[in-house]
Amino acid sequence: MSQPIVDVSNLTVVFSGGRVPVKAVNGVDLKIAAGDAVALLGESGSGKSVTLRALMRLLPEKTARIEADRMTVAGQTVLDLPKQDLTRYRGGIVSMIFQEPALALDPVYTLGDQIAETVVRHEGVSFSEGRKRALDLFERVRIPSPQRRLEAYPHEMSGGMRQRAMIALALACQPKVLLADEPTTALDATVQIQILLLLRELQRELGLAIIFVTHDIGAAVEIADRIAVMYAGRIVEEGPVRTLIREPRHPYTIGLLKSRAHGAMAKGGRLETIPGSPPDLAALPPGCAFAPRCTFVADSCATIQPPVVQISPDHAVRCLQTDATQNAAPKLIEQD
16 A cells, blocks of 8 residues: 555544443554545444544543544644644545534535535635535535525435535535545435445545445445444454455454345345344453354453454454354355
């Protein structure tokens, strides 16, 4: 990989304020090159969204402690940024698309004014120039009748159109890195595909690096070049999309692929599930956090924290049972 635009080493996020501290992100490493798209895949509570908010410095300082050996975005050392520089960083270098645009967009201002105001604040241009940028962005994200839609309020738009407006707002100040936090979850299936294709097109056209958070493996395959699978605050497997789909080596990744409705229904079979529930992050076991749910578990898994095993130069897995999963995976996974 060339010099990464996102370079994270040993990121840890601990929340205090409850009865015991909760380690929501636990030693995450992440490198992303300019123009690449990486999907963070996993169940709710695995640490995906917290990782994004740590990169944006959006976590509450009183209750969230962020530590990292290294966390740089486009050459900026994120944790060292003073508060007066965060406005330029958020939007100008890294920007975020939220899961529910109705909560992220201001309901009392028109969409055109919100985007124009963002451009004015970040770049110091005139308001009319900001409005022109808003119109250009609405055309780029394919909002119908863009001139008229600039005068619309968020509640006057459909869910899909609000999400397109949210993407336009995120791109307003020409960021280098785009963070997308489950941006298609609240949309119907047809609109989900449209938004995913739009993001992929924009990423290639603008040379953006994208980190896309999802629990939907189908969405991850559609948008990403690489997938990083998260479980209990750790990345347990990472590699190119094709590799993880065809040659998964972590039992959790295998379980996610087996639970895909597409593969089960195509064979007329039943949808398989991963047994059990994710662990309590306030009381993680000493060994592998996935061990209580794992079909490949051995005695050592209960006491030894799995190291990262490099399967190939671009495929890594955090597991003690990689020999067993190598033999089992081809029999378990429907090859698309």
